Amino acid sequence: MARVTVIGAGSWGTALAMVLADNEHDVYLWTHRENQAEEINTEHKNEAYLKGVTLPETLNAGTSCQDAMDGAAYVLLAIPTKALRDVLSQLIPFMKQPMYFVHAIKGIEPSTFLRPSEIIKHLVPEALRLDVSVLSGPSHAEEVSLRKPTTVAVASSNANTSNQVQDLFMNTHFRVYTNPDLIGVEMGGALKNIIALGAGISDGLGYGDNAKAALMTRGLAEMTRLGSEMGGNPLTFAGLTGIGDLIATCTSQHSRNWRAGYLLGTGHSQEETLQQMNMVVEGVRTTKAVHQIAKEKKIAMPITEAIFDVWFNGKMAKTAVDELMNRTRTSEMDSMDELFGERPF
Numbered sequence: 001m002a003r004v005t006v007i008g009a010g011s012w013g014t015a016l017a018m019v020l021a022d023n024e025h026d027v028y029l030w031t032h033r034e035n036q037a038e039e040i041n042t043e044h045k046n047e048a049y050l051k052g053v054t055l056p057e058t059l060n061a062g063t064s065c066q067d068a069m070d071g072a073a074y075v076l077l078a079i080p081t082k083a084l085r086d087v088l089s090q091l092i093p094f095m096k097q098p099m100y101f102v103h104a105i106k107g108i109e110p111s112t113f114l115r116p117s118e119i120i121k122h123l124v125p126e127a128l129r130l131d132v133s134v135l136s137g138p139s140h141a142e143e144v145s146l147r148k149p150t151t152v153a154v155a156s157s158n159a160n161t162s163n164q165v166q167d168l169f170m171n172t173h174f175r176v177y178t179n180p181d182l183i184g185v186e187m188g189g190a191l192k193n194i195i196a197l198g199a200g201i202s203d204g205l206g207y208g209d210n211a212k213a214a215l216m217t218r219g220l221a222e223m224t225r226l227g228s229e230m231g232g233n234p235l236t237f238a239g240l241t242g243i244g245d246l247i248a249t250c251t252s253q254h255s256r257n258w259r260a261g262y263l264l265g266t267g268h269s270q271e272e273t274l275q276q277m278n279m280v281v282e283g284v285r286t287t288k289a290v291h292q293i294a295k296e297k298k299i300a301m302p303i304t305e306a307i308f309d310v311w312f313n314g315k316m317a318k319t320a321v322d323e324l325m326n327r328t329r330t331s332e333m334d335s336m337d338e339l340f341g342e343r344p345f
Ligand SMILES: NC(=O)C1=CN([C@@H]2O[C@H](COP(=O)(O)OP(=O)(O)OC[C@H]3O[C@@H](n4cnc5c(N)ncnc54)[C@H](O)[C@@H]3O)[C@@H](O)[C@H]2O)C=CC1
Pocket: 008, 009, 010, 011, 012, 013, 031, 032, 049, 078, 079, 080, 081, 083, 086, 087, 104, 105, 106, 107, 139, 140, 141, 142, 278, 279, 280, 282
């Protein structure tokens, strides 16, 4: 059994810590809030994030960076992209031995366009990290914490690392696939949040299943187009961490990205929407980053552009949809050729 430190006791860090504790690993759940650590250790609950869920008694939480890093073989990062630099900077002085870094973060940093694995590699000295991998896929914390069947993928450029991380997490209700495409898996997890904001806006406007299916399908084309331009394998976007997570996020009321979009679509302002969300909505900052990347790389991402205009430029959501519907007519197969190369028929 391994000593694993989970960084971040929000909904996802707590749910993943439960999986690891169920697998009988020695788990330390690090949080920056003393009262939350106390609640987890004494009441075996984390009510603000996973309401009504009883945590394993073996799950040990705390706020000490030293305890978190001492003897850890694996560090699992489950915090918002925005907090990653700050939290790593706090932890690095306490890292004494080389460790495996696994992250479960779905975002891109707007100021640098870096993926979380790149931020980790930039900040953690090479001598302290054995490898960096990502765990991603259709996995709402609310369901994982109830031990409902869930499948995810772990990606690393090193197959041995992926196999080890697969072993660490895999159990009867949490199935882990390996994937060699670190870039594609990270990009899929970040990009699907933009489309989920759009799906929420569409539902908020009262549009139906047709509109949402169109958004998801054409959204997947945008995800694949940008993700492969950034170095991902286009086929990864047809897997769990691409279309799989897109389906889970766009169709679930657990999704914070969907919900934020829904509030916007029902007429709430950006400020009102964010005030009502007490958990991270990664898609907002990712929309900003991706809008800029697409502009610089001259990649067509009309849905992302529309969501950017609604969120950041105050465009009416209905106007944005009207404009998308009235774009120049085009051929679906031309866009398939562009994504996947020459068609096999
Ligand atoms: N909730 C879910 O179902 C899933 C979430 N994710 C991803 O996991 C990441 C974390 O998301 P959630 O756990 O859902 O967020 P959350 O909003 O539930 O929790 C975030 C946690 O990070 C902590 N935090 C925030 N800023 C901090 C800072 N500067 N220093 C220390 N701690 C800080 C908060 O106190 C909180 O405990 C995101 O990138 C999200 O996209 C991925 C898969 C599923």
